[in-house]
Amino acid sequence: MLVIILFSVCCSLAVSVEESCQPRALGMEDGTIQDDQLTASSRHISGYRDYNPWEARLKNGDGYWRPHEDTLDMLQDSWIQVDLLETVIITGLELQGSGRRDRWITELQVQTKNTETTWTSIMDSTGNRIFEANTEDHGIVAIVFPQPISARYLRIIPTECENMCGLRFEVMGCLLVDECVEGTDTCDINAECHDQDDGYECACKPGFMGNGLQCEDIDECTSSPCMNDGTCEDGQFSYSCRCAPGYTGDTCQTGSIDE
Structure with a gap:
């Protein structure tokens, strides 16, 4: 009697794109x-x-953003914000002052969020929320976040300025891609790829075991499921028992002949 019994074993491993992100300018x-x-x-x-927010583009000639508030006491309510339209990996900023007017931001805070979340302050490697920015109005200063951030919105909050606030900037990071669709994932041929906001996940298909990057066929006969000298035959996702004469059943557990 030939019986097939199905098994399903699935293991998975999440793969983050943050580790492979090669930062580039995102378009300011x-x-x-x-x-x-x-x-x-x-x-x-x-x-x-008018010193509009869309003039805050790096190396933008004479253009720059300047908030209406010009005193430090009022800066706590000043900010400029970018909607990146989708979740991306943000790794840092490039900052520049006004370029000609001797106006620049010397210290600032950075916040990020996604559509359904609240603003989160980015901290430097020491846990400080304040980042040092420019020391003059022409040079470009780079701020690299300790960890890449997955976010759609980015907000810059000046906390201290020289003379008056003047800002031009660039957002650095990587766009998210669907590695599963593009075929750039590293999942095993016997695994399924599932796209994630910050990477992808590899999961072994039913009948295979492993971490998703490597999946091996499960030998269901390893546990010796066939009784009474029955012969186990391994198959894909299953096993079958070929019973010795005189025995029947899924695992040859029943004697059919009274000897």
């Missing part, structure tokens, strides 16, 4: 980030121009 300078993706708590308005 080249315009990939559109004007309507940039908002601010306020903008300074002078007699001949």
Whole structure:
């Protein structure tokens, strides 16, 4: 009597894209980030121009963002914000002052969030929420976060400025991709790839065991399931018992002949 019994064993391993992220500019300078993706708590308005948030692009000629609040006591309510439209990996910032007016931010805070979450402050390697920024208005200062951050929104909050606040900046990081669709995952051929916000997960298919990166066929005969000298035959996802004469049943457990 030939009987097939199915088994399902599935193990998985999450693979993060943060470790393989090669940071690049996400689009402030080249315009990939559109004007309507940039908002601010306020903008300074002078007699001949407005210092709008979309002018806060790195190396933007004479343009820069300047909040209406010009005193340190009022800076706690000032911010400029980027909506990246989707969750990306953010690794840091490049910062620049006004370029010509001797105005720059010397210290700032950075916050990030996703659509359904609250703002989270980024800390440096010592646990401090305050990052040192520029020391003059022309040079570019890079801030690298201790850990890459998965977020859609980024907010810069100036906490101290030289003369008046002036900011141009670039967001550094990586776009998220669906490695499962693009075929760039490292899952075993006998594993299923599941896309995640911060990477992907490899899970062995039923009948296989492993961590998802390596999956081996399960030998269901290892446990010797066939009784009374029955012969076990391993199959994909299953085993079968070929019973010795005089025995029947799924595992040859029943004697059919009274000797």
